[in-house]
Amino acid sequence: MEVSDYINKAMNFAENAAKLSQKMSQGLVENARELGFPGGGGDSGAQYFDTSEEKMRNIKRQLDSKNDREKLDGLKRLIAMISKGRDVSEFFPDVVKNVVSQNIEVRKLVYIYLLRYAEQEPDLALLSINSFQKDLSDKNQIIRAMALRVMSGIRVPVISPIVLLGIKKCVTDSSPYVRKTAAHAIPKCYSLDDTQKDALIEIVATLLKDRSNITIGSTIMAFNEVCPNRFDLIHPCFRKLCAVLADCDEWGQMAILGLMLRYGRTQFLNPNPHGEDQTRVAPKSSTVVKSRAFYSDSDSSDADQNGAVIGDDVFEMDEDHELLLKSCIPLLQSRNSGVVLSVARLFYHLAPASQAEKVAKPLVRILRNHREQQYVVLNNIATMSLRRPYLFESFLQQFYVQSTEPVFIRDIKLTILANIATDSNIHVLLNELQQYVKSPNKDFVAASIQAIARCATIVPSAADRCLRLLMKLLRSSNELVVAESVLVVTKLLKDTASENKNSVIALAKLLDTIKVPTARANILWLIGQHAETLPQVGPDVLRQAVKNFANETNNTKLQIITLSSKLISLNPTHTTLNLLNQYVLNLARYDLSYDVRDRARFLRALTIPTEDKPGLDELKTHVQHILLNDKSPAVIENQTDDAFDYTIGSLSLLASQPLPGYEPLPDYPEEQPDASVRDVEELDGWSGSRTTMMATGFGSDSFEARYRGDRGGGFSSNASVALSGVEAMGNAYSSSMATKKKNGDYDLDAFYDDEDDDDEEDDSSEDDSSDDVSSEEDSEGDDSDEESSQADGSSVDESGSDEEEHDVVTSNGPSSNSPIVELK
Structure with a gap:
């Protein structure tokens, strides 16, 4: 037998062994699957x-x-x-x-x-x-x-x-x-x-x-x-929604808050009738008079009981309006940022300005979150701080910029810092902004410079210090920093150039070094606007600007020919200025830009003498008024100004434009709508006025079975119970009155007995009530089984559907005010 035969037999044997092994493994996998074992190894x-x-x-x-x-x-x-x-x-x-x-x-x-x-x-x-x-x-x-x-x-x-x-x-x-x-x-x-x-x-x-x-x-x-x-x-369930608001899931809470905001804007009067929400000044805390309810605190002041209030303006708030605001306050402690933001929106658009400060601290709290959520909250805070900066003034340090934050977070924080600037914190704020200017990030430095300029416009008393700080930045080696400084300094010097002549002269000297077109155009505009108060600066600047006219950008060319015309309108007989004006107009006449050509044609008719034409002579008499008007240069404005018209918490506010599906809030009614539509009788399952929603327990410890089972009717095991009157007042009343019964009802005489007899009565009443409860539980259990079977149309599987139903339906557990039931 040759070697090749041995090799072929060995290969055949190996192939047959592999096939056999594969069949055995498949059989083991199938058997394991039938027995319920996992088919793969490992996980x-x-x-x-x-x-x-x-x-x-x-x-x-x-x-x-x-x-x-x-x-x-x-x-x-x-x-x-x-x-x-x-x-x-x-x-x-x-x-x-x-x-x-x-x-x-x-x-x-x-x-x-x-x-x-x-x-x-x-x-x-x-x-x-x-x-x-x-x-x-x-x-x-x-x-x-x-x-x-x-x-x-x-x-x-x-x-x-x-x-x-x-x-x-x-x-x-x-x-x-x-x-x-x-x-x-x-x-x-x-x-x-x-x-x-x-x-x-x-x-x-x-x-x-x-x-x-x-x-x-x-x-x-x-x-x-x-x-x-x-x-x-x-209308009929308004007070019910207020009562169950804290017990709903988070997404349901946001839906209810959105509905209540729209409802309140149409059913309640404006709580700020004198425009307290449109000013940057904190309103008086005692401008709202709240109607006194029947159940009120006994230790309240006499002034509140009589409806008196300190101040000249008095506004009476609707009781349901006040109920809505009080029901939303517990939600400010929610862990969900959307719920907190929804409450802030409701308070900002529906509450008195003096009560809106309650949402400031919760909004600052939810800033400690992911940066995407942080950006959304900061945008809403920036919009709110435009009109109500006093809300976040005490949280100034919370908006300081950190080096690890992304750019979009830094920019919005700078906007908030500028919005909440006041006379009391401007010095601390400027020191902080001065440190931001030293950042290696050029865009962040430019945004910091704009924030300094906004502080100067918001707090006029600090304008001189802001101007000195910005003038120091003009000596920076960074062209972007210098350009931004020129833009904001030009804006600040628009009305005070006569008082800050040295600052204008310093800007004029920078024309030889500044290459940014927007900055050059703003300097030329500022010099021309105040050419009358600086007669020596304007002609020299024009002489140097004309030399490089052909190489300038269109915006700079427009400002050069406008500066020339302004100087001619102030000195119409000056020979050198007339020659410079004629020279620059001839250069602009053949420029490639049609804007420059049109501007030159218009200014030539106003400044160069021509033959008499109807109406032109009369127009030339107003040339100074036409050219030296109070038109401000183009300066970048605050980004949140455009978003102020949109509802807080909406996506349109982030985009600064109305998006599909956005509906603006309706205006307040001029007259108080009928409030009696919300006064409804107690319906099955809930009360229209004073309602406390409580979930029933399980088995014999159910609240219904213990205290209300003898009033007739079976109750579903998964239904919540609405309590009203004395039953909803807490642990002290319910626990004491539960043991003082007479013929199935509360015995008020026993409740008001002397304290010396309470112990003996409690001991005797517990034995009686336990017997009553056991009989009530048996009867109620039979009724509930019959009702559940009728509702499902079939027999109820206690071990199946009911247990799963309890897993899904279970609420937040017993209330702190619910009576404690001892298990026996």
């Missing part, structure tokens, strides 16, 4: 992100498998690829087949997939409409909610009536999570078919009466999309 979740071609070919086989574990594995792979941004819409027909699966986990993943691709494949998604309608009656609240989400996500106008029916059914669902999903589906249905607007408005009106804090935020979002100006729907 058990990494297998779902494997996008190799072999795995992709197996997904269809897994989706068509009869084994739920196989389907679940294939769906997990699809969801993992969706999270990575990969398009897997090719599997849509295979996924739709599993929408009727009895496995809850499989159906959840199918719904997630359908939510992603329902708009791309609307025809195939219609095949599962019947399954969605059946799932609306499922015992699991998650399935009911996801079925409505997918059904409302199918963008086919034909099914809009079916979506509307599904929304109406879910609005009356016992789960707040499902009702929240129904509120989210309202804008989708409206955008799909706007002819359903009237029916959707009725649904929104129903949801506004909902007792759960979970649904109210989504309801307000739906209200803003469908009927944002139907304030007649808000």
Whole structure:
């Protein structure tokens, strides 16, 4: 046997061994998958992100498998690829087949997939409409909610009536999570078919009466999309919204605050009728008289009780207006920057100017955040500080620029520092700005120079010091620094050049060294504007400027011929000036720029004698008034001046222009609207006037079961309870009155007994109340089971849907004022 035969046999043996090993490994993987073990090594979740071609070919086989574990594995792979941004819409027909699966986990993943691709494949998604309608009656609240989400996500106008029916059914669902999903589906249905607007408005009106804090935020979002100006729907629940504002989720709080701002601008009078919000001076703190409520603090002053106030101007604020402002104050401690900014917007546009200072410290607090959020907050602070600098005057050091900050943060901080400059802090501020000028960043130095100039215009008493500081910068070796200094010095010397002749002469000497066209043009304009007070400077500057006329830019050429004409208007008989004027006009006559040629033609007719023409002689008599007017040069203004007309916290304020979807705030009414529209009777689940929303507990420790179970009617285990009157007044009253009952009602006589008998009565009443409570709990439990089964249309799975429902519905926990229940 030759060597080649041995080699061929060895290769065949190796090939057969490899095939056998591959078959054995595939068999082990299949067995492990059937047993529920992860198919890959290492990380058990990494297998779902494997996008190799072999795995992709197996997904269809897994989706068509009869084994739920196989389907679940294939769906997990699809969801993992969706999270990575990969398009897997090719599997849509295979996924739709599993929408009727009895496995809850499989159906959840199918719904997630359908939510992603329902708009791309609307025809195939219609095949599962019947399954969605059946799932609306499922015992699991998650399935009911996801079925409505997918059904409302199918963008086919034909099914809009079916979506509307599904929304109406879910609005009356016992789960707040499902009702929240129904509120989210309202804008989708409206955008799909706007002819359903009237029916959707009725649904929104129903949801506004909902007792759960979970649904109210989504309801307000739906209200803003469908009927944002139907304030007649808000009147009955205005005080309820104020009461539950602190208990809503963060996004719901921002939606409610935005609605309340628009509502307040149309239903309340201007709290600053004398323009306190339009001046830079801090208003008096006692210009607002607040109506005294029936329940008020006993230790208040006599002046407040009588409605008296120190000052000449008196304004009486509506009670609901005051209630809205008080309800927003706790939200200033929120960790969400959007919530704090929404409260600041409401206080800035709706509160008295004397109360707006409450938002300054929270706004400064949220500056310690990511730089993108910091930039948004700083822009709003810069706009607010234009009219109300006293709000942030005490936080001057918080706006100092740091070396590690990006350029856009530095610039907006410089704007704020200039806005809040006052006589008391100008010296500290100028010392800080003087250090910024030493920065190696040229753009930052230029912005600092502009900030110094703005300080001089805002605080006139510090104009001389700012001017001296800027004149020092003219000797800098940096051309950009010198150019910016010239621009701002020209602006400052516009009206005071006669008092600062040395400064103007120093600028004239810089014409030989300054090469920046804008700076040269501004110096020539300033010298021509004050040529009468500086008769020796103007002609010499003109003589030097004419030498290099052909090499100047267009703006500089225009200022040279204008300077020549100004000097001729002041000295019409001066021979040398007439020759210089005629020479420069001849040069401009043949210039390449038509602007320069037109300017030269106009000034030639005014300054050079010609034959008599009708009207020209009369025009020449006003030549000084025409040329020596008080027109200021072009100087860069504050960037936030254009953004002041936009609402605080809006995207249009950042862009300084109205963006699509922006609506300006409505003006205040001239007369007080009818306030009685908000005086409504106590409805089912909440009170129109004094309401405290509390979530019920679980089991026998429920507040309803202990204190109100004997008043008839069963209560849902997940519903929140509205307390009014004595019940909402806190721990002291509720804990004491709960143990003093007579025939199922509160015994006021026992409550007012002597203190010596309290201990004995408490001991005896606890035994009685425990018996009453146990019987009430049993009766209430039976009633609640019957109600929940009727609402779902099927039997309730205690271990399934109810437990998941509690996980979603649970609120912020017991209030600090709620009575403490001892578990036995």
